Amino acid sequence: MPQAINTTHAIFFLIIGNLFASLSDVTVKLLDGGVSPFQYMFLRQLIAVILIWPFWRKVSTQQRRLSAPYLTLFRAHLVLIGSGCMMVSITYLPLATANAIFYAAPLLMLPLSIVLLKEYPSFGKVCATSIAFVGVLVVLRPSQYHWAALFALGTAVTLALFNIMARKLPKEQSVITTLFWTSLFSLPVAALLSVFHWQPISIREWLWIAASSLLILLYNGLAVLAYQRAPASQIALAEYTGLIFVVLFGVWWFNEIPDTLTAFGIILIILPLLPIKALRRTK
Template identity: 55%
Template sequence: MDCWQFVSFFIRQLLCVLFLLPFWLKTPVNKRRLGSVKVTLFRSHLMLAGSGCLMVALTYLPLTTANALFYTAPLIMLPLSAWLFGEKTTTDKMVTTLIGFTGVIVILRPSEFHWATIFALGCAFTLALYNLLVKKLPLGKPVSITLFWTSLLSLPFAGVLSAFFWQPLSYFDFALIAASAFSTMGYHASAISTYKRSVTSHIALAEYSGLIFVTLFGVIWFEEFPDELTLVGILLIVLPMLLGHHKNELNTQL
């Protein structure tokens, strides 16, 4: 694993804490206290584990393959949500999700297995569990407070790792880390707000749409043009989701 990842993770989390500190200070005392200590501590270290798995996967796997495996996270959420929260899902949603997973397998091409795929799946699992555990957090807490405590509790262990593997950073590296910090905060804030209010199976299907943006970014920024099998896999992921959403709208109107 690239040791630079530990350094960047620590700095990213530190920037998040510093950015969120004014919001924490302005929040009433009864709402800014740490709620579920065990869950928040566990979620903070899930971020660290997932970040390490992410770096390994992106280092050793093609971008499209790595991201396809990351998108098994919504599928993993379905059995996890049934186990942890007793959520029920319809047959239609289960079939749609299984078709989406088939699309991921098509993109992956099992005959080209690489050991780093295990780390990509590890990243997907930590992401799925991280998002689902939002439901274990106390209700009524502002999103900024949840993000503040999650980032803060990740600093001690991340700080030890970054000190042990410290590497000098350029101004450009720091700028990339800062951009990553704000992007990460935006994602986690959206996830916290959404998973507290919605049924997991509904969100899981919607999350697959991000694969379209990943493909577009690969074409625009890295000149990685998907081949025929990749396009077929993406269609298997996206089209059933769109058809299911359209069906739900028609049923609502009727």
């Protein structure tokens, strides 16, 4: 029973986290290439450190300590690489096309969880993830091939690794501590890269970057909570819920009206997420 509760909570955290991540994609799209990727990476991480600092200072000295410095350093640079790739892909690709590739991350997490965590998903989980991935391709069907698609793939790979590695973080390490050190460790490299690509930024661009930083920070925190509570193979499907948010935001902000094929794709994604066993018990 406790494991079932943990899994339910983890799925809930991922759904809310993906809502925030989808909103972050929208803010990056609205930047419309006005800020260089390196400058964006540095400012986003700097704002994240500033936002977390007051919360980190309030926890005890013992809780502030970093238990896994090398793992945190690795995850920090995954965030850096992923954010840069994400900005490039969203800037040069339609939002739907970029997100179609982003949502390869949950699929990549299945083999990664086997290799890195020795977690073996059931055959049913593999089939369900495959069906959901087909739904992703149907709804957000890439209609063009572009060099920026490689950057979108880079985002998917780094996101999958970032979430998988959360399972290796010490459970006694708080989310605030994890987020603070992850953001802080990414600053030196980000600052160095941004120096050579610095340009003036308008107030509007500052606001979009700050919003993106806050939203991704919330996603990262919820992802840590989720993947520390349940095996990746059991909850990775919940990452696909962000697809629904992206479609809705596409209608709202960019006038992308879903057609019949899109609706069919959404059904393919939602079906594997339904608690079929629970439904059967209620009959």
